[in-house]
Amino acid sequence: MKTGSIVTTATRTGLSLLAAAGLLAVELTPAAAQEGYYRGGGDVILVTPNGEILDYMPGQDEVRAMRDHRGRTVLVDPWGNVVATVMPSDGYGRARRRQSDVDVYSNDGYRDRGYGYSEPGEFTGTVPDYGEPAPVEREELRDNLPGLIDGSEQAAYDPQYDDPLRQPMPPAISVKGKSRAEITALQVFLDREGFSPGVIDGKMGSNVTKAIEAWQQATGETLDPNNTEDILERLRFNGGLPITTYTITAADAAGPYVAAIPEDYAHKAMLPHLSFTSTTEMLGEKFHMDENYLRELNPGVDFSIPGTIIKVINPGPNKAGKVARIVADKSRKQVLAYDEADKLVAAYPSTIGSSDTPSPSGIVSVERIAFDPGYTYNPKINFQQGANDKILTLQPGPNGPVGTVWIALSKPTYGIHGTPDPSKIGKTQSHGCIRLTNWDATELGKMVSKGVTVEFVD
Structure with a gap:
């Protein structure tokens, strides 16, 4: 994170x-x-x-x-x-x-x-x-x-x-x-x-x-x-106390982690996996928390030691159900999910498009859902990233450009996806897609299926 x-x-x-x-x-x-x-x-x-x-x-x-x-x-x-x-x-x-x-x-x-x-x-x-x-x-x-x-x-x-x-x-x-x-x-x-x-x-x-x-x-x-x-x-x-305790496991401490995530896509493509960079980044995402806030709740704690008991958010289980229709509201910077009875059942803050690469308008549909996806960068059909002018293949991972979920839409190259920067959701711009936190994208991805409509509204 x-x-x-x-x-x-x-x-x-x-x-x-x-x-x-x-x-x-x-x-x-x-x-x-x-x-x-x-x-x-x-x-x-x-x-x-x-x-x-x-x-x-x-x-x-x-x-x-x-x-x-x-x-x-x-x-x-x-x-x-x-x-x-x-x-x-x-x-x-x-x-x-x-x-x-x-x-x-x-x-x-x-x-x-x-x-x-x-x-x-x-x-x-x-x-x-x-x-x-x-x-x-x-x-x-x-x-x-x-x-x-x-x-x-x-x-x-x-x-x-x-x-x-x-x-x-x-x-x-x-x-x-x-x-x-x-x-x-x-x-x-x-x-x-x-x-x-x-x-x-x-x-x-x-x-x-x-x-x-x-x-x-x-x-x-x-x-x-x-x-x-x-x-x-x-x-x-709806789940009890908002903050609970958690014991750091050996698997938590072991990772795998990478030292840093480079900005340049060519350098990203050299990494075997776009993993978390630290235990705190992983735990922050696991418990839907800002990483700095996790540290503030646990002053002086070494998060790399298995057996350490820490204070974390208690977010509860993911929402379940079947989503039949999605509205991507550009002005609200929010994704709204409706069930078959057209009842609003979930909503997520989002980053939707930019002036340079605007999101589409009108109605499209979900083509497929991929969890833990890799990413192919093609400057001829995607945006221009730095000086990269060749097709690059980036490995999966939470710090990849599309995070942990890719919900492909019927308009080519556009989708709903996660992000390596959850704290910036709703505050920055995307390259035309709908960007959610990884955990929100995962929750939504498990509730949608091929054919679900996605309406972009201004």
Whole structure:
């Protein structure tokens, strides 16, 4: 699993720090981490409401630039959630270091609060008090954002969100002041229900919001993400505690693993298998987790030692059933799966096409499903990758270009597939195909069959 470049400090000793302060002490990434997103006006970083430094630039079709009541530039998603605040890198670093000097966190503050990685026992909904974040008084920016890479006079955000979505769903209730522990419980509930939030990382974002909306559409219920007691009660009946323990096996530690996955396809083609690069990458994918989050839940743990007991997400079994129709909603960046009665039964965040290699429009159908597929690169019919101008054969593996599943569509070269970069699903662009996390693609692949229709909608 590929993860971002954020480096956490030693003060990350568990999720109790978020329950205590709603913040996560981090060590700043270099200014180069944001290079290419902004220029001019000094170095800036994007800081999430949880205090994280965003290690990617949200797509122009994902956010809108606005001002909060303090005059700061904020990036807001289509559902009204603040994705990040634009801040000077130096000033933020000094403020964060001062804060980390005085904050004291407890390793066991997350224990016995209903989230489940203490000893097994009665499920409790007791949680600490949480402070409300400062409100954002949103208004459209009338002048350009200094330093936007395109240099345009207006922030170049896609105006499609000024209009209702093509397939409007019951809007999700905005999340207010929830800790990472509570958001984790929400993500696990949705994942077990078949309405995937993508990687489980304890962070609220558009993928979680879309999952809530799709779940509401399917069930006819309203899910209040702020009602932790209700979410914990629901978890009791769909799999139990959201976090459990796992003992690392000898097979886990042995792999096989590769030292690194090269970017160049010609170099990829030289590898005997596009395997995981580490035990943590493998375990993160096994338990639907962000790799950094796995490390945060287990500070100081050596994951290469068999017999080590670690804390992991408890995602539950894959959703089962038969999917008769798929809708790939380009504007929502979401795949919606319907059964024979045309009932929505599953939904997955996705990356669908790009401006250079757009996805097809209209209706196509599933031609075949391949698990653990190899990949043939042909620059004459695929995209151009680097300087590669010859046909290349890449071996199977979770770090291959199409991940662990390939669902071929009736339009040649297009398909639904997995990815080696699950944390970027819904946040980046693909080469025209529909990209899901490996675990979501596997779940969907086992529910579809040849002839299932796939409708691309704008």
